[in-house]
Amino acid sequence: MHWSIIWEYRDALYQGLLDTLLLASIAIPGSLLLGVTLGCVASLPGWLPRELVTLYVAPMRNLPIVVKLFFFYFVLGLEAWPAGVLTLVLHYSASIADITRAGIRSVPREQVEAARANGHSYAQAFRYVLLPQVFRIINPPLTSQFIDIVKNSSICMLIGVQELTFQTQEINQATFRGFEAATAVSVLYLLVAVVIVIAMTAIRRFAFAHSSK
Amino acid sequence: MLSVVTLVLLMSVAVLAPSHGLAQAQATCDCKSTFDKIKETGVFKAGIRFDSPPMGYVDASGKPVGFGADIAAEFAKRLGVKVEYVEGTSRTRIPLLLNGSFDAEIGTTSPTVKREKVVDFTIPYFWDSGAILVRKGDSTNPKDYGPPKKIAVTQGSFFVDLYKAIRPDAQFTVFQEYTDSVAALQQKRVDAVLINRSNAVDFAKQQSNLVVGDDFVGVPVGIAVRQNDSKWRNWINLTLQQMWKDGTYKKIYAKWYGEDPKFYMWSPHQLQPGA
Numbered sequence: 060m061h062w063s064i065i066w067e068y069r070d071a072l073y074q075g076l077l078d079t080l081l082l083a084s085i086a087i088p089g090s091l092l093l094g095v096t097l098g099c100v101a102s103l104p105g106w107l108p109r110e111l112v113t114l115y116v117a118p119m120r121n122l123p124i125v126v127k128l129f130f131f132y133f134v135l136g137l138e139a140w141p142a143g144v145l146t147l148v149l150h151y152s153a154s155i156a157d158i159t160r161a162g163i164r165s166v167p168r169e170q171v172e173a174a175r176a177n178g179h180s181y182a183q184a185f186r187y188v189l190l191p192q193v194f195r196i197i198n199p200p201l202t203s204q205f206i207d208i209v210k211n212s213s214i215c216m217l218i219g220v221q222e223l224t225f226q227t228q229e230i231n232q233a234t235f236r237g238f239e240a241a242t243a244v245s246v247l248y249l250l251v252a253v254v255i256v257i258a259m260t261a262i263r264r265f266a267f268a269h270s271s272k
Numbered sequence: 273m274l275s276v277v278t279l280v281l282l283m284s285v286a287v288l289a290p291s292h293g294l295a296q297a298q299a300t301c302d303c304k305s306t307f308d309k310i311k312e313t314g315v316f317k318a319g320i321r322f323d324s325p326p327m328g329y330v331d332a333s334g335k336p337v338g339f340g341a342d343i344a345a346e347f348a349k350r351l352g353v354k355v356e357y358v359e360g361t362s363r364t365r366i367p368l369l370l371n372g373s374f375d376a377e378i379g380t381t382s383p384t385v386k387r388e389k390v391v392d393f394t395i396p397y398f399w400d401s402g403a404i405l406v407r408k409g410d411s412t413n414p415k416d417y418g419p420p421k422k423i424a425v426t427q428g429s430f431f432v433d434l435y436k437a438i439r440p441d442a443q444f445t446v447f448q449e450y451t452d453s454v455a456a457l458q459q460k461r462v463d464a465v466l467i468n469r470s471n472a473v474d475f476a477k478q479q480s481n482l483v484v485g486d487d488f489v490g491v492p493v494g495i496a497v498r499q500n501d502s503k504w505r506n507w508i509n510l511t512l513q514q515m516w517k518d519g520t521y522k523k524i525y526a527k528w529y530g531e532d533p534k535f536y537m538w539s540p541h542q543l544q545p546g547a
Contacts, residue, residue, distance in 0.1 A: 133455050217452070221446065228428065231363070231428075232363075
């Protein structure tokens, strides 16, 4: 095994890691914002909001992510970075919308009813009673989605973004030490995932510490 | 947290444990030539391209065909064995050769010094060239594509270094496949694609607004085989020259390229003494 190539190519790996982190750091808040909004809209009373959101969520969840990427890049003609970030945001906002809707449904109706009985409007009940509980409930599945965003940011290498997986291929092509390169990159992705898990766990413990559950 | 630590420890063990065995395998040969192995098993497994017409591609019925495929079939005939085609893409051709999935790579691989460190090459069995593919109306001179023009190139291609020799300031966009690079060319995202002439000619045939520009480099293409296997490599070198002498090579070349080869096997003037 020639582990020295990891040190030799540390610049390439570093640049790739920065690109991956940049992609993820835009896609994670973007998809969270869009997904939670869509999930809340889908939980509004009546059949119309739910159907409208499904009209968006269904194609986003059923089309492969690479198909969407190529659509934005080759068909719509967006530049590489906007196409990549847009793909990640739209793809994951659909899953997050479904997760949020399920989270809202899992809070007992009595919570909102009690809030309304105390004089809060539906909007106030939603914002002060329902949402905080929802965020605590959906924290674990959101963690998985965020880690998935980091992993799937590698699709952007198909349109020329030189992120971490791309750099692995560069090292492989240059030195044929694909095994060592892949190991290094796996460790880096694993570290990013661990950081996300720690951050989300900390949020759950400290932001929602007052909850009884 | 503990499970993450355990996972990392397990991965390190998995990584370090087989390294001892692998190092040994690379240091000594397994001492039976591929030539003998092929005679024994009765099958010649040839790695060819499935994505590079006319060198190697898959026809409408799903059968692998092409110049490389025919050369492999001729080798099998002269060995008295069957031929079996295995796909080798730009990324997989060397790993698959090294792990024994095929016995020779008859594709579009150039014998670079870097590659010689891990595999051995026969004499060039084909001469291609690196050219630029451009839109109709644009310059066909490779030197004209410095900034702000952008050039598409495939990841891992050594065309990047060769092109930088004529234009050190060139800007590249890196794609995974030629088809993506050509799509970008059509969309005016890039102004030229660095590409093998044989692939370029094929694209220009299918898409009438693309034109093949001039060559910027001549590219020898060799057959890659595993290292330290002189018997097999020498047999291939000799057979290529015998195929040249008796006209079989020229026939196969004319079938796929429509003309006689513009190069000479082994050297520009003559075959190897004794061939």
